[in-house]
Amino acid sequence: MIPFFEKHRPKTFNQIKGQDLAVAKIKEFFRNFSISNKKKALLLHGPAGVGKTTLAMVLANENECEIFELNASDLRNRAKLEEIMKPSTEQKSLFAKGKIILVDEVDGVTATDRGGLPELIVLIEKTKFPIIITANDVWQQKFSLLRRKTELVPLKEVSYSIVLNLLKDIVTIESKQVDEELLKGIAAKSRGDLRAALNDLQSIIYTEAQHVHKDHIHLREKAGDIFNALRHVFKTKTSSETTDIYHNLDMELDKIQLWVEKNIPYEYKGEELAKAYESLSKADIFKGRIYRQQHWRFLVYQNFFLSAGVSSSSRNKDPRSFTKYQKPTRILKIWMANRKNAQKKSIAIKYANYCHISKKRALKEFFTIALILDENTIRKLDLSDQEKLFLQDYKGALKVAHGLNKFVS
Amino acid sequence: MTEVNSSTIWTEKYRPSKFENIVGQQEIIKRVTNLTNSLNIPHMLFAGPAGIGKSTLAIIVAKELFKDFWKENYLELNASDARGIDVVRQEVKNFARTKSLGNVPFKIIFLDEADALTKEAQQALRRTMENYTGTCRFILSCNYSSKIIDPIQSRCVVFRFKLLEEKDIEKVIKKIAENEKLVIDEKSIETLYEGSEGDCRRAINLLQASASISPTITSELVNTLLSSAKPADIKVVLDYALSGDFDKSREKLLDVMLKESVSGTDIIKSIQKEIWNLDIDPELKVKLTEKTGEIEFRLVEGSDEFIQLEALLASFVLAGLGK
Numbered sequence: 192m193i194p195f196f197e198k199h200r201p202k203t204f205n206q207i208k209g210q211d212l213a214v215a216k217i218k219e220f221f222r223n224f225s226i227s228n229k230k231k232a233l234l235l236h237g238p239a240g241v242g243k244t245t246l247a248m249v250l251a252n253e254n255e256c257e258i259f260e261l262n263a264s265d266l267r268n269r270a271k272l273e274e275i276m277k278p279s280t281e282q283k284s285l286f287a288k289g290k291i292i293l294v295d296e297v298d299g300v301t302a303t304d305r306g307g308l309p310e311l312i313v314l315i316e317k318t319k320f321p322i323i324i325t326a327n328d329v330w331q332q333k334f335s336l337l338r339r340k341t342e343l344v345p346l347k348e349v350s351y352s353i354v355l356n357l358l359k360d361i362v363t364i365e366s367k368q369v370d371e372e373l374l375k376g377i378a379a380k381s382r383g384d385l386r387a388a389l390n391d392l393q394s395i396i397y398t399e400a401q402h403v404h405k406d407h408i409h410l411r412e413k414a415g416d417i418f419n420a421l422r423h424v425f426k427t428k429t430s431s432e433t434t435d436i437y438h439n440l441d442m443e444l445d446k447i448q449l450w451v452e453k454n455i456p457y458e459y460k461g462e463e464l465a466k467a468y469e470s471l472s473k474a475d476i477f478k479g480r481i482y483r484q485q486h487w488r489f490l491v492y493q494n495f496f497l498s499a500g501v502s503s504s505s506r507n508k509d510p511r512s513f514t515k516y517q518k519p520t521r522i523l524k525i526w527m528a529n530r531k532n533a534q535k536k537s538i539a540i541k542y543a544n545y546c547h548i549s550k551k552r553a554l555k556e557f558f559t560i561a562l563i564l565d566e567n568t569i570r571k572l573d574l575s576d577q578e579k580l581f582l583q584d585y586k587g588a589l590k591v592a593h594g595l596n597k598f599v600s
Numbered sequence: 601m602t603e604v605n606s607s608t609i610w611t612e613k614y615r616p617s618k619f620e621n622i623v624g625q626q627e628i629i630k631r632v633t634n635l636t637n638s639l640n641i642p643h644m645l646f647a648g649p650a651g652i653g654k655s656t657l658a659i660i661v662a663k664e665l666f667k668d669f670w671k672e673n674y675l676e677l678n679a680s681d682a683r684g685i686d687v688v689r690q691e692v693k694n695f696a697r698t699k700s701l702g703n704v705p706f707k708i709i710f711l712d713e714a715d716a717l718t719k720e721a722q723q724a725l726r727r728t729m730e731n732y733t734g735t736c737r738f739i740l741s742c743n744y745s746s747k748i749i750d751p752i753q754s755r756c757v758v759f760r761f762k763l764l765e766e767k768d769i770e771k772v773i774k775k776i777a778e779n780e781k782l783v784i785d786e787k788s789i790e791t792l793y794e795g796s797e798g799d800c801r802r803a804i805n806l807l808q809a810s811a812s813i814s815p816t817i818t819s820e821l822v823n824t825l826l827s828s829a830k831p832a833d834i835k836v837v838l839d840y841a842l843s844g845d846f847d848k849s850r851e852k853l854l855d856v857m858l859k860e861s862v863s864g865t866d867i868i869k870s871i872q873k874e875i876w877n878l879d880i881d882p883e884l885k886v887k888l889t890e891k892t893g894e895i896e897f898r899l900v901e902g903s904d905e906f907i908q909l910e911a912l913l914a915s916f917v918l919a920g921l922g923k
Contacts, residue, residue, distance in 0.1 A: 528858035
């Protein structure tokens with residue numbers, strides 16, 4: 192039996208629903224592709240079952256190209272790579288058929304030497320054919336270089352109404368009868384994963400279990416997607432599922448806490464905002480207690496306030512609205528500031544000792560002191576290379592920030 | 601007025617090294633000179649605001665007493681940097697253990713910003729002073745003598761330094777400007793004085809910072825430096841929150857905390873003080889103060905500073921809506 196999601200996979204761009212932006216981008220990418228392009232690869236990223244691979248296939252279909260799919264082991268296989276790259280040029284002249292290289296599910300590729308990411312980067316630089324890459328979570332650290340070398344195209348989850356309409360269409364095409372309430376249930380539980388919805392539909396049609404209650408379709412477990420978890424917490428009605436939402440996630444609770452912290456203001460305003468932060472701050476209190484007392488049961492409370500607590504801050508939620516969630520950056524900022532402050536501090540100490548004042552005062556007056564430290568003084572205070580570099584940057588930045596350069600004669 | 605050493609930091613280069621070069625404080629100078637000439641000084645307490653010559657006078661006393669050996673016989677400690685009295689005691693002990701070099705039978709320990717020590721630490725210091733009184737003389741400096749416990753004050757001769765007058769600071773600035781070949785007008789000197797708030801070190805630093813930009817000093821340049829050096833205001837953070845722009849507010853908050861390395865507890869102190877100056881209903885002020893107290897308690901307890909402060913800012917957003 193062919194799975195529904197294969198059988199009903201769109202063949203043309205017209206049949207793709209709810210991904211207009213991505214469709215436009217991929218068309219444009221293909222139209223403008225040339226060997227001299229800076230970015231010769233398109234990175235389609237988004238949750239599972241929203242049409243990433245389909246997009247690549249439709250692109251090939253509409254432009255009468257062949258698709259060459261590469262996986263991690265192919266990337267490491269030099270011979271295979273050359274085979275794919277080389278004969279195709281000859282082929283192109285023979286059959287006048289273009290070629291698209293597809294690297295599907297790049298998440299599975301590891302960052303180490305043997306994994307294939309470095310090879311993929313080289314391939315992107317050398318390729319004569321457009322490359323389409325798909326990934327779920329493109330924000331992992333190992334992809335930082337890849338992100339720079341490719342054009343990122345985010346795919347949204349398919350909205351509830353589109354999923355529902357597609358389900359209805361397919362039921363009609365298959366000449367079946369399914370209760371509309373049941374279809375609604377499938378659409379809601381799929382949480383934007385079209386493939387999952389089609390699988391559920393198929394299983395119901397073929398088991399003829401058309402009288403199952405919609406609550407019996409199990410909530411799709413989608414591991415590793417913080418975006419889904421946030422969407423659930425912020426946008427859907429608080430339920431018993433809410434408290435479990437982080438369990439499927441391959442992420443520590445403390446890290447999840449940073450994500451929630453970052454994104455609350457993009458969802459809630461005014462009173463809801465205050466309530467949500469109150470819950471978050473309570474989660475944080477329990478986090479502190481866990482560390483101090485080593486009493487791990489408090490995790491239950493940290494999790495509760497972080498999920499149901501934050502979720503229940505709002506009563507009027509709109510599951511169909513879209514919010515662009517942001518990555519937490521605070522920890523990185525703190526780390527960078529500490530590194531900078533370490534230089535600042537050690538310079539201040541050297542100055543303080545030399546000038547008979549306290550460290551504290553030197554730090555407080557660092558702005559003025561930085562300007563005073565010229566070449567000779569720097570030598571006298573025996574500043575390290577790192578300190579010199581910091582001072583140079585610091586002075587340059589403050590001259591620009593405060594418009595001091597106009598006074599230079 | 602011609603003494604010039606090789607330092608490139610002007611506060612050091614032009615630091616007086618003889619009694620007669622010190623500006624202002626004439627009465628004190630006369631008395632300290634006489635004590636120094638007798639080759640037997642008592643413990644002394646120098647009280648007065650920053651940048652008026654307390655450390656300078658202590659150094660000159662040491663130089664006059666010990667001449668070439670002054671560095672070996674003089675220990676300078678800063679109470680606000682030393683972590684706890686134990687550090688002070690240990691350093692004093694190591695220093696006082698050996699006999700002084702030269703013909704003066706004692707060494708000098710200069711304890712700067714002694715009012716930064718807690719009352720308990722000062723009690724311990726008193727005992728240390730007694731233990732080493734045969735081999736050491738203490739010169740303590742502080743901003744407010746009232747913050748020094750009575751038993752220490754009674755063991756010291758107390759000198760109260762006065763704020764420098766405008767003409768004193770003007771004199772110093774003019775001398776340096778001439779020596780460094782700067783172009784400076786009266787108005788800039790006035791601006792420097794006002795910016796210094798009577799603190800001579802600050803005036804000199806400000807002058808040198810200005811000169812590092814341009815050898816022609818204008819009051820506009822000095823004013824620009826003065827306003828740039830001011831620490832960022834917590835009020836901006838609160839204003840953003842009250843106007844409903846939470847994201848801007850927390851961004852600014854993190855900025856202040858990181859760039860100027862201000863701790864969460866310091867932030868919350870400024871917030872607490874600022875609440876009463878806000879243009880909101882008194883009832884809301886009470887609510888916010890209560891919330892602030894709760895958050896401060898959580899910080900003391902050891903929670904994540906930023907998350908707790910964010911929760912507080914969210915309450916300010918609410919207050920901005922009149923709730």
